[in-house]
Amino acid sequence: MTDLDLTITRVLDAPRDLVFEVWTNPDHLAKWFGPTGFTAPSCTTRLVEGGAWRICIRSEEERVERWAxxxxxEIRRPERLVFSFAWEEPDGGPGHxxxxxxxxxxxxxxxxxxFHQAIFETVEDRDGHLDGWRSAFDDLFTYLEGSIR
Incomplete structure (x- = not known):
């Protein structure tokens, strides 16, 4: 671990198969992905090793739209998921x-x-992701609690 890594551990009151499903099924992913106050109007996944995923998060209040x-x-159902993550640049190309x-x-x-994410370019970037993921995981917890049980 370095200053440019991020690790978050949470215990969710849901079975592992279901948690894996909400991480990988675009219909579920779109319901919780992104910080609180954001929606995910577009989400696609091709759940095979080497397959791509893409999601749009949008805040109507802040008039912000971001694509990742x-x-x-690596996909080991239901215990492990490894994927790359990059925000898209304004020209549509991948960021870091x-x-x-x-x-x-x-x-x-x-x-x-x-949850582990690495390696960030700066500590500030890591901290911004920490805030965003914590908020998203609060929404994930709420989604698991009320929406699909």
């Missing part, structure tokens, strides 16, 4: 690429989710 994309590197690893461990019917 990446490629799946990071690698995301999501590890899901069964904890008596609940799921311990360990």
């Amino acid at each position: 994309r990446g490629v799946y590197h 690429d990071t690698l995301v690893t999501v590890v899901l461990a069964d904890r008596d019917g609940k799921t311990e989710m360990t």
Whole structure:
């Protein structure tokens, strides 16, 4: 671990298979991905190793729209997902690429989710992602609690 890595661990009150599904199914992913206050009006995934994913997040209040994309590197249902993550630049090209690893461990019917993202260009960039992911994981928790049980 370095100052340019980010790790977040959360215990979710949902079975591991379901948590894996909400990370990989675009219909579910679009319901929670992005910081609180953002929607995800477009989300596509091709869930095979080497397959691409792309999502748009939008804040009507702030009049902001951002696109992110990446490629799946490892898919081990239901315990591990590894993919690249890059925000798109205004010209549509990829920005700085990071690698995301999501590890899901069964904890008596609940799921311990360990999220790791690296390597960021700056500590400020890492901290911005920390705030965004924490907020998104709050929305994920709420989504799992109420929307699909």
